[in-house]
Amino acid sequence: MDPKPTADENSDEIIDEIADLERRLAAAKAKLARPTTIDNAANSLAAESPPPPPPIPNSNSSATHFLLLLADSALPLGSFAFSSGLESYLAHSKAFPPLPSSTNSVSNGSFAAFLPVSVTSYASTTLPFVLAAHRDASSSAFVSGSGPRLARLAALDDALDATIVCTVGRRASVAQGRALLSIWERSFAGTVPAAGAAEALKPFVALLKSSSSSSSSLSRELPPPVSAHLAPLFGAICQLVGLSLEQTAYVFMLGHVKALVSAAVRAGMFGPYQAQKTLAGGTVQGLIAAMIEREWGTPVEMAGQRVPVMDLWFGRHEVLYSRIFNS
């Protein structure tokens, strides 16, 4: 046999082996190189556009920070104790089931029917007071002196007190308003960057304390000058921490919806996933936006109840046999 082909065969094998070794070497090199490349890429990205460090203190980021605090369910307003008429609505739907002839969707005792009715009622009765308090607080009169500032916030509070014609609703509004005022005094006031903000509500607090301690000396049958309802204080405090009017209105209405949904969960109407689905849904977003648009220009004198039966459900919460909520 000719040795050449053998040598050819041998060299072929060697060539194959070399190729194989080279391939493995390249793969090993690539393995070794990969992290290096990524590090390089990251380094080059960072080198290209380093984010400018935010100026501290930053009024914008502070407002965002307070927006998140005020929107937080953990804000100790005690909202979980109130169902805003939902509990009473359920009891009435059970005691007075809709007549067979009725095609009325609101009568059916479902949360889906109650939610928009509650939101429209809450917006038409309280949102104008939130907006007015925010606008007053941002006007020059508020900043310049405590006299007019106090007078306007107190007047809004007093006017709202005259508008809530039911014991249960008044109790719920005042309980949450006083809780918010305590949060402001004990937790927020000292940390708000805006100049003068820390002192802004002191006269109101003083008036509230003096009126609750010596109500008898003022007049024998007139109500105390201030009660500390939620809506006007919410508007004023949101302005003080730097929230815009739109943000304030949105957080206020969203807070109502969140409290309703949480009440529904606690009342066993649905579970937490359905609750989040409701909150995330387009219906809630659309509702809130529509309400803010509707009440944007409503003067507080024109605020009113759009769902008369809501007053009945609210007022008759007191005649429920068993209650897990305060409203």
Next chain:
Amino acid sequence: MESPFPKSSSAPGEGRVVAKLQPEGGSALEALAYQYPLKLISPSRPADSTKSVLVFLLSYGGGLVGGDSVSLAVDVRPGARLSMVTQGHTKVFAPATNTPNLVTRQTMRAHLAPAAALCLLPDPVQPFAASVYEQTQVFRLAPDASLCLLDWVTQGRSARGEDWSFARWTGRNEVWAVSENNERLLVRDAVILDGAQPPSPPHMMPTLRESMHAMGVVGTLILRGPLVKALADFFLAEFAALPRLGSRDFRSDSDARRDAADEPVSDLEKWRRARLLTERTTRLLWSAANVRGCVVVKFGAPAVEAGRLWVGAMLAREGSVARVFGDHALMCVR
């Protein structure tokens, strides 16, 4: 000194009522003036004139046409008592089709002097389909003045299928406490019934009819002052005595019957049981609350007559209105 003659009121729809206390006791009219479309009538020899003077609030043709504006000023002098009633529902007609947004207005401004009393128990307002109505009533009460005010609205002409079919109805009632150097808003009860819905995706917002929750009439009764204090307390007590919703009777039927037979039942309790049964069968809902020295009663019922009978029964049972103002003050709620 006030002129003894009726003051001329120049603008259409304006009116003025002044009631005074007569030297020999009893109330009389000091002035009564009105202009089309408002009409005021006081019966010349009312049977109960010793208790209060009666004025009928009327309108030509029995209703208000689209665009009508009625403005009434009422003065009740110290110690005087005035009752105001209507003759049938206050109908609110729709405006002409070429002016669909024309508002029909009714305004009342009443001033009650010290120890004066006003009783306003009219028929309900009945807004027809497509009507646009605004009602504002402002009552300014001096110390010790008394007010009994009923404001109610119906679904419209139910016989013609109307069911909250109007374009818009707003009612605002304000009660102010006034003294020489001070005035204070006590109650502002405002109801906005708007047929127009905000522009939102369909089926998101309930229609006005849906949000009325099958009620055919809703109303508000506001009470303040020494002469109606007993009545106000009566409403609060009856509200507190309502049976608890959702409570259960765990006794057996025979036990319950035996207990009921043993239990001595007062007249009031008998009346209350009958009334509660009627409330249940007519699906009437009501609540009462003390709001800054006024008692505000809210009620609603699927049938207008059920609402009328309920208010009438409550007022008649307690008796203050008949005692203070005379039976004629109650003619619209019987």
